[in-house]
Amino acid sequence: MKFSLAFVTIIISSIQLVAQETIPFRLTKHNNLIIQTLINEKDTLDLMFQISMNDAALSPNRIRHANSIQFENEISDNNSIQIGNLQWENIRFFDNEYSGHESDGKIGKVLFQNKIFGIDYDQNQFVIYNELPNLTDYQEIPLLTDGEFFLISADSIFDWQPTELYFLLQSGFSGAIMYSNEVAKTNQLNQVLTIYKEQEYSDSQGNKIISKQAILPYFHFANTVLKDVKVGFFKGEARVQTQNYFGADLMKRFNWIFDVKNEKAYIKPSKYLRDKYYENEQ
Incomplete structure (x- = not known):
């Protein structure tokens, strides 16, 4: 031809x-x-x-x-x-x-x-x-903006019950998920999740901070289900975590296209989708 x-x-x-x-x-x-x-x-x-x-x-x-x-x-x-x-x-x-x-x-x-x-x-x-590329194999998801922040929604499965939450995209956080104090307390994550690591330390004012590392059985994002995701949260009020983080370990599992003006993002699985999970850091 x-x-x-x-x-x-x-x-x-x-x-x-x-x-x-x-x-x-x-x-x-x-x-x-x-x-x-x-x-x-x-x-x-x-x-x-x-x-x-x-x-x-x-x-x-x-x-x-x-x-x-x-x-x-x-x-x-x-x-x-x-x-x-x-x-x-x-x-x-x-x-x-x-x-x-x-x-x-x-x-x-x-x-x-x-x-x-x-x-x-x-x-x-x-x-x-300059304009949207070919979006074959990509899935469209809503993208919320709040000042400098991008937020997306996903379902966390706590005690076999799906709970829809908004997550702040946080590429500077190496781990997968960090839950806010409110979510940790409301959903009793200390009881319903399997804790595999606990660390106690003090802040500059001498307040004791307890961080928990746990396993979330299922995490449903768009049309993808991830199993046994490593997540983190804080126990008590000494360390105030106000946002849920969708961290770099989750972000790398997808390729992303952001159309901020129209409040949309497009995702498709990357080669890292089923990689071993990074251990969350505080």
Whole structure:
């Protein structure tokens, strides 16, 4: 079969219109997405992508220096970021915000500037789209936005009863699920789930904090059922966890496309769907 040059040109052009740019990332053993960046054309930093923030931040535990970022009251404006051939201007950095393992800081959704974007765990890349791509094999789910936060709904099976909850997408949390204090108390998770690990420690005020690691028999997200998911929660009120986290260990089990303007996300299972679960960290 022969194709004319004009036909081939049309096909290539249509592909370019949909998939505009890609940004490579490195997935660590802690499920963090690390992007190598050049800051202000001077400093090379490994920044963790944090889906629950818009701007950027440097960690007090960073290994690499970033002398080109000048802070005033722990805020620095008008910075540039370069990733490969892509460059962003007028980036705000906050100072002394903790980040994930193997990172010097974190970067949020400013990279996508209100465009449709995808997280492709199979190819280790972000994709920035001008319009929705081919969604074959993807499932549409509602996406709620609350300021910088993205929230999705899913069913947790507590004592054989499905409970629909909203979860904040939290790519900076290495584990699978963290339940809020309210959910833990209301659903008596300390009694209905199998606890496999308990840790007691004190905060800076000397209050004792008890963290629990447990096994959730079934977790129903969209049309996928996950079994024996490792989850975490806190006992008591000394540590206040106000949100349910849908963490990086769950996020990596799917490839994502986010259409924020229309409050929709699209997911399909990734190659990590049935991987062993990460042990939650506090």
